[in-house]
Amino acid sequence: MTLTKLLPDSLYGTLVVSCQADAGTPLAAPTHLAAIAAAVVEGGASAIRTEGLANVEAVRACVAVPVIGLVKTARADTEIYITPSIEDARAIARAGADIIAFDGTARPRPASVVEMVAAIAESGALSMADISTVEEARAAVTAGADLVSTTMAGYTSYTPADEGPDFGLMRALGRAGISFVAEGRIWTTDEALQCFDLGASFVVVGSAITRPTLITQRFARSIAGRQAATPQRKVPS
Numbered sequence: 021m022t023l024t025k026l027l028p029d030s031l032y033g034t035l036v037v038s039c040q041a042d043a044g045t046p047l048a049a050p051t052h053l054a055a056i057a058a059a060v061v062e063g064g065a066s067a068i069r070t071e072g073l074a075n076v077e078a079v080r081a082c083v084a085v086p087v088i089g090l091v092k093t094a095r096a097d098t099e100i101y102i103t104p105s106i107e108d109a110r111a112i113a114r115a116g117a118d119i120i121a122f123d124g125t126a127r128p129r130p131a132s133v134v135e136m137v138a139a140i141a142e143s144g145a146l147s148m149a150d151i152s153t154v155e156e157a158r159a160a161v162t163a164g165a166d167l168v169s170t171t172m173a174g175y176t177s178y179t180p181a182d183e184g185p186d187f188g189l190m191r192a193l194g195r196a197g198i199s200f201v202a203e204g205r206i207w208t209t210d211e212a213l214q215c216f217d218l219g220a221s222f223v224v225v226g227s228a229i230t231r232p233t234l235i236t237q238r239f240a241r242s243i244a245g246r247q248a249a250t251p252q253r254k255v256p257s
């Protein structure tokens with residue numbers, strides 16, 4: 021059996037960590053993201069999901085685990101920003117990704133899901149369709165996607181943007197007999213375990229592990245809220 025055929029099985033029941041940083045933020049450099057990737061692999065991450073060609077290359081060179089690659093591209097002609105085109109997918113494969121994540125939603129798009137899956141298969145990588153509904157998941161599976169992930173739940177105009185993971189979608193995917201990866205707004209270990217209880221093949225956690233600005237904001241806001249409700253006195257001098 022080829023490595024790519026074995027790959028999804030090797031990730032089954034594990035934690036994958038997404039290492040991404042928005043352009044212009046302090047960690048947005050391939051060396052920084054590769055260092056974070058190495059650190060989370062030491063902590064037990066079974067694979068790394070990362071964005072941008074230079075980051076995929078740097079992470080690939082730095083860790084021995086599988087790399088899920090994508091590019092985020094803001095285009096005037098489409099809402100689709102996760103690996104919108106066939107050329108993007110080919111470039112990510114050349115950068116060394118084992119799995120290529122792409123937008124698998126039903127929105128108008130430069131290349132169809134069928135075309136994206138075919139191009140990714142041709143590149144030798146596995147495809148991961150980022151979906152937001154059961155119908156999109158079903159269409160991606162029919163198109164031959166190797167994995168479907170709940171990544172886009174809450175990020176399309178027709179899905180609810182809850183604070184936490186979309187457990188409702190996971191439950192519905194399970195009921196429909198569709199294998200899925202749980203991704204998006206998983207902030208606690210309990211939430212990660214609940215994803216597995218609902219049938220997730222593996223979970224992808226990003227912000228809660230690798231975005232220190234967001235993690236710090238959560239602590240700072242929570243502490244500021246408490247301070248406003250019950251002000252703490254200063255230690256008497």
Ligand SMILES: CC(=O)N[C@H](C=O)[C@@H](O)[C@H](O)[C@H](O)COP(=O)(O)O
Binds near residue numbers: 038040224
């Ligand atoms: C919607 C979208 O563009 N998601 C992106 C996909 O690669 C990333 O920004 C997320 O960090 C990733 O999906 C992990 O999710 P979270 O950071 O919530 O654990």
